[in-house]
Structures are given as structure tokens and as C-alpha cells.
Amino acid sequence: MKRPKKIRQEALVQSIKENPFVTDEELAAEFSVSVQTIRLDRLELSIPELRERIKHVAVKTFDDEVKSLPIDEVIGEIIDIELDERAISIFDVKPEHVFQRNQIARGHHLFAQANSLAVAVMNDELALTVKSELQFLKPVKAGQRLVAKAQVVDRNPEKNRAYVKVVSSVDQVTVFIGTFEMYRMTEQSEGDEE
Amino acid sequence: MKRPKKIRQEALVQSIKENPFVTDEELAAEFSVSVQTIRLDRLELSIPELRERIKHVAVKTFDDEVKSLPIDEVIGEIIDIELDERAISIFDVKPEHVFQRNQIARGHHLFAQANSLAVAVMNDELALTVKSELQFLKPVKAGQRLVAKAQVVDRNPEKNRAYVKVVSSVDQVTVFIGTFEMYRMTEQSEGDEE
DNA sequence: ACTCATATTAGTACCAAGTGCTAATAGCGG
DNA sequence: CCGCTATTAGCACTTGGTACTAATATGAGT
Numbered sequence: 001m002k003r004p005k006k007i008r009q010e011a012l013v014q015s016i017k018e019n020p021f022v023t024d025e026e027l028a029a030e031f032s033v034s035v036q037t038i039r040l041d042r043l044e045l046s047i048p049e050l051r052e053r054i055k056h057v058a059v060k061t062f063d064d065e066v067k068s069l070p071i072d073e074v075i076g077e078i079i080d081i082e083l084d085e086r087a088i089s090i091f092d093v094k095p096e097h098v099f100q101r102n103q104i105a106r107g108h109h110l111f112a113q114a115n116s117l118a119v120a121v122m123n124d125e126l127a128l129t130v131k132s133e134l135q136f137l138k139p140v141k142a143g144q145r146l147v148a149k150a151q152v153v154d155r156n157p158e159k160n161r162a163y164v165k166v167v168s169s170v171d172q173v174t175v176f177i178g179t180f181e182m183y184r185m186t187e188q189s190e191g192d193e194e
Numbered sequence: 195m196k197r198p199k200k201i202r203q204e205a206l207v208q209s210i211k212e213n214p215f216v217t218d219e220e221l222a223a224e225f226s227v228s229v230q231t232i233r234l235d236r237l238e239l240s241i242p243e244l245r246e247r248i249k250h251v252a253v254k255t256f257d258d259e260v261k262s263l264p265i266d267e268v269i270g271e272i273i274d275i276e277l278d279e280r281a282i283s284i285f286d287v288k289p290e291h292v293f294q295r296n297q298i299a300r301g302h303h304l305f306a307q308a309n310s311l312a313v314a315v316m317n318d319e320l321a322l323t324v325k326s327e328l329q330f331l332k333p334v335k336a337g338q339r340l341v342a343k344a345q346v347v348d349r350n351p352e353k354n355r356a357y358v359k360v361v362s363s364v365d366q367v368t369v370f371i372g373t374f375e376m377y378r379m380t381e382q383s384e385g386d387e388e
Numbered sequence: 389a390c391t392c393a394t395a396t397t398a399g400t401a402c403c404a405a406g407t408g409c410t411a412a413t414a415g416c417g418g
Numbered sequence: 419c420c421g422c423t424a425t426t427a428g429c430a431c432t433t434g435g436t437a438c439t440a441a442t443a444t445g446a447g448t
Contacts, residue, residue, distance in 0.1 A: 005395070021249070023434065034397050039436085049435055051245065051404090055215070058252035075302065099320060102379070107309050107323040108269065112302035119301075126293060128333060129301040134326040185296070199424070217405065228426050233407080243406055245433090 008033070009041050020053040075112040076148065078120060084152055087121040089113060091146040098142045105140040110176045114166035117150045118180040122162060130161070131181040138175040146170060153179075160184045202227070203235050214247040269306040270342065272314060278346055281315040283307060285340040292336045299334040304370045308360040311344045312374040316356060324355070325375040332369040340364060347373075354378045 008031050015030065016022060024042070028035045042049070048056075076091030091113045093105045111134060119127050140146060146168050154163040160183055168176035202225050209224065210216060218236070222229045236243070242250075270285030285307045287299045305328060313321050334340060340362050348357040354377055362370035 021253070025434085036398070037396055040396080043436095051248075051434070054245075054249055054252045058248045059215070101320050104320075104322065107313075107326075108302055108306035111305045111309070115301045115305070126295050126298075128298060129328075129330050131330070132301075132326075132328040134323075134328070136323050136325070139322060219405085230426055230428095231424080234425080237407095245405070 005041075009045055012038070012041050013045060013047070016047060016053070020057055021050070023050055075109070075116045076146070078117070081121065083121065085121070086152065087117055087150045089117045089120075089148050089150075091148065093140055093142050093144050093146060095142050102139075103141045105142070105144075105146075107134075107136060110134075110136065110140065110146065110168060111178065113146060113148050114150070114168060114176065114178040115180065117148050118164040118166055118178075118182060121150045121152060121164060122182055122184060126185045127162070128183045128185060129180055130183045133179045135177045136175070137177065138170075138173065140170055140175050144170045146175070148176075157184075203239055206232070206235055207239060207241070210241060210247070214251055215244070217244055269303070269310045270340070272311070275315065277315065279315070280346065281311050281344045283311045283314075283342050283344075285342065287334055287336050287338050287340060289336050296333075297335050299336070299338075299340075301328075301330060304328075304330065304334065304340065304362060305372065307340060307342050308344070308362060308370065308372040309374065311342050312358040312360055312372075312376060315344045315346060315358060316376055316378060320379045321356075322377045322379060323374055324377045327373045329371045330369070331371065332364075332367065334364055334369050338364045340369070342370075351378075 011031070012027065015027065022030075024035050024038045027038045031038070041047075047053075076089035078087060078089045081087040091109070093109070097109045098105050114134075115129055115132070118129065147170070148166055148168040150164055150166045152162055153165050156162070162182045162184060164180045164182055166176075166178045166180065167174055168178075205225070206221065209221065216224075218229050218232045221232045225232070235241075241247075270283035272281060272283045275281040285303070287303070291303045292299050308328075309323055309326070312323065341364070342360055342362040344358050344360045346356055347359050350356070356376045356378060358374045358376055360370075360372045360374065361368055362372075
């Protein structure tokens with residue numbers, strides 16, 4: 001028993017990380033030590049008690065929820081919009097948006113910003129994307145700010161179509177171009193397709 | 195004081211929904227009643243105690259996290275893959291993926307599934323999307339299961355390019371087609387652009 | 389083998405935020 | 419004024435701890 005303490009404490013950290021909902025009693029059983037030992041371990045490792053752990057997790061969720069609701073409607077933040085004409089949004093690329101391996105933003109985030117901006121610029125109850133062509137010109141990295149500019153380039157009211165071009169750039173350099181053919185959903189046509 | 199009870203209980207429900215972290219004591223102060231009254235109210239309304247409320251929120255987060263971590267690398271779940279050849283993934287469309295207004299899945303989720311599958315099928319350390327063409331053929335609704343099939347259709351090793359076609363379907367019906375021109379990132383070329 | 393430090397266990401008092409129960413009191417409508 | 423609901427109070431008990439003290443192992447060095 002030279003270093004079973006260190007080993008146990010490492011396992012303890014791991015165990016609690018995997019399941020923060022475990023009580024000292026359960027941990028004591030798991031490691032075949034007394035509850036007091038577990039308490040001392042937590043003390044040394046500055047691991048808070050069960051209720052505090054749970055609360056932290058809960059607070060995080062709660063905050064996330066409140067935050068993600070508005071974010072959900074448009075990916076990025078709209079800073080200028082003229083309905084049916086053009087719109088601009090910004091999106092800050094954070095570590096969670098990139099490939100871990102090379103810090104390059106994953107394509108679907110660029111697409112999501114552009115596509116949701118294309119939806120937003122449409123002056124309709126709701127618009128759906130029908131077709132799209134994308135060009136990923138330069139890699140975007142974590143920490144950079146993506147500015148997407150959408151422009152309605154053409155309309156075809158009879159077919160309920162509009163065409164939107166979105167150009168995204170970082171520091172004035174174009175990194176992404178997308179064109180979107182949008183279907184304008186009108187009251188009567190809404191919900192009557194398969 | 196004919197119906198202040200009903201009114202108070204409605205306000206109580208609202209109050210706890212807004213802030214699940216509130217104690218009976220704080221609630222008692224808020225409504226100027228005794229702690230016991232609050233307890234009776236919770237009993238009648240089947241609102242669990244603070245710790246249980248917190249735990250529920252936390253469990254939800256925790257579950258979400260465990261789910262979203264692996265999902266982060268590939269959107270959807272890969273159920274079959276033959277590197278450099280083809281791959282299949284499934285993605286269950288949930289309420290959070292659709293427009294609230296008409297329950298139709300937002301385009302970037304279809305794109306994300308297809309694009310990340312295209313990345314996964316590449317037998318490289320990492321691949322980037324260069325160009326893409328998308329067709330959104332039919333709307334997809336919450337509750338449906340998207341099956342995406344990716345096929346590597348062409349290769350151009352000199353230019354580090356590969357072409358992937360992804361077809362997504364719901365119940366054997368094609369709802370989305372995407373073609374992706376992928377850049378194969380090799381060891382030496384990695385990180386030397388921009 | 390003895391000693392000393394560290395590790396572990398045990399036990400007590402106390403806390404928060406409750407549940408569960410009984411009992412007393414308030415308020416008001418008929 | 420009676421009766422009913424609503425409210426309040428009080429007490430014992432529960433969980434999952436903290437904080438602290440004290441006893442006991444255990445193991446390593448000399």
C-alpha cells in the first residue's frame with residue numbers, strides 16, 4: 001500500500017466525472033474504504049459534495065437553455081436586415097465549432113449561418129431551402145469572426161421561389177460563398193405537401 | 195380571499211418554472227405565506243422539492259452532454275462504413291431540429307449529417323469540404339429518421355481531391371441529395387495555407 | 389524491534405431542505 | 419353562530435453532507 005491513496009484518488013476523480021450523481025457512501029463501497037476516507041479525499045481534491053456537483057451541472061444546463069433558445073432561430077447574430085433585400089449576420093467561431101485536430105471550423109457551421117440568414121431575409125412566414133451551391137474558399141479557425149452578407153438576387157413569385165446569395169468573410173477576406181434557392185411558403189401552400 | 199389560493203398556486207408554478215433553484219422559504223417570503231403553505235401547495239401541485247428539481251435539470255443536461263459529445267464528431271450515428279468507399283448514418287429528427295412553426299427540419303441539420311458523413315468516409319486524417327451542391331427534395335419532420343448514404347464517386351489523388359455523393363432518405367423516400375468535393379488533408383499540407 | 393509520520397476509521401455535533409404527521413387557528417359564507 | 423376550507427405551527431425524522439476530535443492502522447527508516 002505504497003501509493004494506493006494516489007491511485008484511489010485518481011480513480012475517484014474519474015468516477016465522479018463519469019457519474020457526478022454518486023454519493024460518498026456509494027464511492028466508499030466502490031473503493032472498499034470508509035465514508036470518511038472518501039470525504040478526506042474529496043477535501044484534498046477540492047471536489048464538492050453531491051448536491052453542489054448536481055447544482056453546478058443543473059445551473060449550466062439552465063443557462064445553456066436560456067441562451068440556446070434565441071440562438072436556435074438564427075445561427076449567428078443578425079446586425080442588419082432589410083427584408084426581401086439583404087441581411088448581415090456575425091458568428092464568432094468558438095472551440096466547439098472546429099475540428100479538434102486542426103482548429104478549422106466545420107463546414108456545417110458556415111452553412112448554418114448562411115442558410116439561416118437566407119431564411120431570415122425572406123419576407124415570409126417561413127421559407128425552405130430547395131437547392132444550394134456552396135464554396136468553402138478558405139479555412140476558418142476558432143477565434144475568428146464570420147461576417148455573412150445575404151443578398152436576394154432574384155425572385156420568381158409565380159413559382160414561389162427566391163434566390164439568395166450569401167458571402168461570408170473573415171477580416172474582409174471571402175471565405176465562403178453560398179447560393180440558395182428558396183421556396184416561399186405561403187399560407188395556403190403551407191403544410192399541404194408530403 | 196375567495197380564490198387567492200388558486201392564483202397563488204398558478205404564480206407558484208410559474209415562479210418555480212422560471213427559477214427551479216428557489217427554496218420553500220424564499221417562496222414563502224415571495225408570496226407572504228408560511229413555509230407550510232408552500233409545502234401544501236407543492237404537494238397539491240405535485241411539484242417536487244428543490245433537490246429533486248435540481249437533479250432533474252441536471253440529469254437532463256448530463257444525458258444531453260453524453261449524447262452530444264460523440265455526436266459532435268459525426269452528426270448522426272454511423273451504422274456502416276467502408277473507408278474510402280461508402281458509409282451510412284442515421285439521424286433522428288427531434289423537436290429541437292425543426293422550425294417551430296411547421297415542424298420541418300432546418301436545412302443545416304440535413305447538411306450537417308451529410309457533410310460530416312462525407313468527412314468520415316474519407317480515409318484521411320482530416321478532410322475539408324471545398325464545394326458542395328445540395329437539393330432539398332422533400333421536407334422532413336420531427337420524429338422521422340433520416341438515413342444518409344455516402345458514396346465516394348471519384349478521386350483525384352494528385353490534387354488531393356475526392357468527390358462524395360450523399361443521398362438521405364426517410365422511409366426509403368429520397369429527401370435530400372448532396373455532392374461534396376472534398377480536400378484530403380495530408381500531413382505536409384496540413385496547416386500551411388491561409 | 390521501535391518510532392514516527394501518514395493514512396484510515398470512528399464518532400459526535402451540526403446543517404439545509406426537506407417529508408410526514410397532528411393539531412391549532414383564521415376567515416368567511418350561508 | 420356553525421361549518422368548512424385554508425393557513426399556520428410544531429415535532430420527529432431523513433439525506434447527504436460539513437467540521438472537528440480522537441483512536442487506530444500501516445508502512446518505512448534506522
